[in-house]
Each structure stands twice: as C-alpha cells, then as structure tokens.
Amino acid sequence: MNNIFYISAIVAIISSLMVITRRNAIHALLYLVLSLLSVAGIFYSLGAAYAAIMEIIIYAGAIVILFVFVVMMLNISQSLKEEKLSTSLKYWIIPTILALILIGEFVYALFKKNAIVSTISAIGAKEVGITMFSTYLIVVELAGVLLLAGIVGAYHLGRTKKRNLHRYNLPANSVEEGDKKPNDSIFSD
Amino acid sequence: MNIPIEHQLLLAGILFIIGLTGLLVRRNLLFMLMSLELMMNSAGLVFVIAGAYLNQPDGQVMFIFILAVAAAEVSVALALVILMHKHFKNLNTKNLNLLK
Secondary structure, eight states: HHHHHHHHHHHHHHHHHHHHEEEEHHHHHHHHHHHHHHHHHHHHTTTTTHHHHHHHIIIIIIIHHHHHHHHHHHHHGGGTTTGGGSHHHHHHHHHHHHHHHHHHHHHHHOSSSSSSSOOOOOOOOOHHHHHHHSSHHHHHHHHHHHHHHHHHHHHHOOOOOOOOOGGGGSSSOOSSSSSSSSSOOOTTO | OSSOOHHHHHHHHHHHHHHHHHHHOOHHHHHHHHHHHHHHHHHHHHHHEEEEEEETHHHHHHHHHHHHHHHHHHHHHHHHHHHHHHHSSSOBBBOTTTTT
C-alpha cells in the first residue's frame, strides 16, 4: 500500500498543478477529475474505501459535472477556435501519462501475489454508517437542511421570469371584465 | 501504519497550497471556484488521514459532511456565476468592484 499512496500522491500533485495553470476551462475540469480520482486512490490506501467511493461518486461524478454544465451553458471556453489544435499530441501526452499511471497502480494492487494485508485496519461502510446515525445524527439532519437551502437558493437565483403580482399592474386594455385570470402564476411564460 | 503521518499531512498541505495559489492568481471566477474545490478536497483528506490514524470512523463521517457542504456551496456559487455572466458577459472578477 505504500507504493499506491506515493504514486497517487504524485499524480494528485501534478494534476492539481495542471488545474490551476490551464487556459481552457474544460481542460482544467478534466484535470480536476484526475486529481479527485487520485485522492480517492489515496483514501483507499489509507483503508478508507467508503470515503474513496463517496469521493468518486459525489465529488468527481456530480460536483464537477455541475461545473461542466455551467461551462457548456455559458460557452466561455475558447474551444471552438482551437478545435483543430486540441487533437494534437501536446494536449494528449500529459493526461495520458497520468491516467496510465493510475491504471498501472490499479492493476498492480489487484494482481499482487501476496494478499493485501497490512497493518492498516480498513474502516468500512458499516462502521461509518453506525457512527453517522448514532453519534452524528444531528449533523446529518443539519446537512440535509443545508442541502435544502442550497437547492432553494440555486433555484431562486436561476429564475429569469418577471412575475406580475398585481392585477392593477397589467396594461388596461388587456384585462377584461372579470373572466380573465390574473397573470401571477409561477408557470406563466 | 506503513506510511508516516508526516508524509500524508504534507501531501494534504501541498494540495491545499496549490488550491490557494490558484485562488489567488486566477481572475476568472470559474477557475477560482475550481481552486476552492481543490482546497476543500485537501481539507477532507486531512480528516480521513486523522480518522485512519486514530482507527475511528469519525474521519470519514466528517469527510462526508464536507462533501455535502461543498455540494451545496458549488450549486449556489454556480448560480451566481450564471447571473454574473448574464450581467457582465464575461467572468472577470475585476468587474465586481461596486463595493470599492
């Protein structure tokens, strides 16, 4: 497990350096995914397999996807002009080397001759679950409330429609004698 | 533990400093948020290191809570990024100077 830790550490450092130095937003996001995957490898080498899986699923699989969606919506990366250049070798060489290092250590960890028995005691999902729902129960509920606040806040900030709340704000010639519904539905276009 | 605890904490510190450098150097708001994610990830790494060192599951529990906080923060921050882009048409933070 020593080698897995040090190799994943080097990959994490290199890809984090690449995250902060790229010009293209999508390139930086892909290096961020690589950094998160290598940190997940570090978690696994410490015996925290549950944290590794949660990092991959939630962090690299949902939060970075949010970033990618925003970059796609806002169209801020200049990849349209550089599409011809992004298939050249100098864009591929570093990510390929880093990804091959990660795959190599994954294969090494799976096919070692002796069993992977070390002095690290693996703390699995069962103990984490028992602790989370007995000792830290209040924090779990508070995290749920926080996520609810995040959802409501993001929804409110992302709304674009103006709402006409009062009937007297409507122009006079479009309101008829009492059989027209007020224009204050939140689903109005 | 096979790996010395100083090496693990040093790695977490290096990742945190890299994220901090990215936050201070970049002017694009999206890249600043990415560097912030790197910093939060390294903070979670410190918690998992401590949990593995003390043989308690509390480290992973704190890491899951950090994950939840990061998810909520990213969703609100990206909504603000979208609003800023709609208003300024670019994401340069030197446009955000109304409070000077």
